Amino acid sequence: MTDTPQTERSLVLVKPDGYRRGLTGEVLRRIEAKGYTLVALSVLTPTREQLAAHYAEHEGKPFYQPLLEFMSSGPVTAVVVEGHGCVPGFRSLAGATDPTAAAAGTIRGDLGRDWGEKVQQNIVHGSDSPESAAREIAIWFPDVTP
Ligand code: DAT
Numbered sequence: 247m248t249d250t251p252q253t254e255r256s257l258v259l260v261k262p263d264g265y266r267r268g269l270t271g272e273v274l275r276r277i278e279a280k281g282y283t284l285v286a287l288s289v290l291t292p293t294r295e296q297l298a299a300h301y302a303e304h305e306g307k308p309f310y311q312p313l314l315e316f317m318s319s320g321p322v323t324a325v326v327v328e329g330h331g332c333v334p335g336f337r338s339l340a341g342a343t344d345p346t347a348a349a350a351g352t353i354r355g356d357l358g359r360d361w362g363e364k365v366q367q368n369i370v371h372g373s374d375s376p377e378s379a380a381r382e383i384a385i386w387f388p389d390v391t392p
């Protein structure tokens with residue numbers, strides 16, 4: 247049996263492809279329909295510094311520069327989400343990293359395809375652990391409690 251999920255926070259980004267395609271509301275709708283709460287929300291075009299901090303774990307990988315290029319190409323919506331088990335829960339809602347492989351019913355599976363030669367343009371980011379969430383919330387929302 248798995249442990250009872252705890253109330254926790256996750257950092258979600260609706261990436262520039264999602265913003266450009268008018269899918270921000272659809273992503274937020276799915277988060278709210280799941281029962282999670284929106285704690286903070288901001289529309290902004292990320293700086294290189296924010297993106298370098300956010301994606302530090304990927305520095306040096308072949309898709310790193312294209313990823314920063316793509317992520318700074320326009321506005322994103324940054325969201326702090328709260329709820330029991332929302333870190334793995336939002337990852338389930340988002341689906342697999344590659345939108346072509348992502349299961350139907352997920353954000354990436356339903357709404358994403360294969361845009362972007364060198365980087366997966368997959369509509370959303372979601373923290374992969376509570377520790378990552380705390381680190382990422384501090385980057386995007388310095389005034390919000392992680
Ligand atoms: P996720 O966003 O599912 O947590 P990740 O943290 O491994 O995936 O990678 C961050 C982003 O970088 C991902 O959303 C899209 C891009 N990316 C990852 N692996 C890639 C690859 N092999 N080719 C192209 N883009 C990739």
Ligand code: MG
Nearest residue numbers: 371372373374
């Ligand atoms: Mg990740």
